[in-house]
Amino acid sequence: MSPIEFKGLVARVTGAIASRPLDANLQAWLNTEYAAGSEGYTGLADACRAGVEEGWLADREAGGIRYGRIFKALPDTDGFSVDVVHMNNIAGPHHVHPNGEIDLIVPLADGATFDGHAAGWCVYGPGSAHRPTVAGGSAIVLYLLPEGAIEFKKHAA
Template sequence: MSKNDFHRHLSALTAAIAQRPLDAALDQWLNQHHGPDSDSYRTLQAHCEEGVAQGWLCERGAPNLRYGRVFAPEEALHGFSVDVVDMQDIAGPHHSHPNGEIDLIMPLTGHAATFDGRPAGWCVYPPGSAHRPTVAQGRALVLYLLPQGQIQFTKAAQP
């Protein structure tokens, strides 16, 4: 598997979701059609694990929180950017999603690791939502699809 294969697989997925609102119905649809028991999920997880092993994914950060933008938003990805993080028992920086966020949760330590309390599968945050992304009970890779690549990190309070 290569970065180009990963891009092609993501392009097919983003084509299927490009015109859908980022809401609970999309969350349910993704988990029903592309959830942990699907070939699509297994293929994405294999691409992510291989990308980490090869060093073109999650190339920045500290041991418990590694990250990186894989693809900027582009027409072939239907306006989505693609980021992947590798987190282990840690909370990441607080941020908001002006256009929403779609996350694919891929536990690496058995099946116990959760992302924001959610197990393996998809999690959709609607436009205007915010959170402090948290992986608990182990290690997980999380793939983020951001419409137009929009994310706003919360500035730390000044003393």
């Protein structure tokens, strides 16, 4: 797997979702069309694991979280930026999604969850905010941001 091949896998998904609103319907569609265990999900999950292991994904580290933006919002990815994080029983920094966020959740440990979601997809709508949290072990999360928009803000605990 290479970054170019990885971009091709991601572009299959972004091409299918580019015109859809980021909402519960999109989350349901992704969890049907790219359900955990399906060929599409498995291809992306395997690529994320390989990229993290090889060091070209999540190539930075801060506060116990490995992270990195592999692609800015590009025409090749239908205007979505592509980031990958590797987290282990930790909460990340609070942030806002001005245009929404789409997350592919790849548990590395049995029972690991991201914001309470097991293997699969989670969609946050425009204007949503959270403190991303992995519990129950280690997980990789690929996230797609329309126009690459994300705002980190201090948030009272």
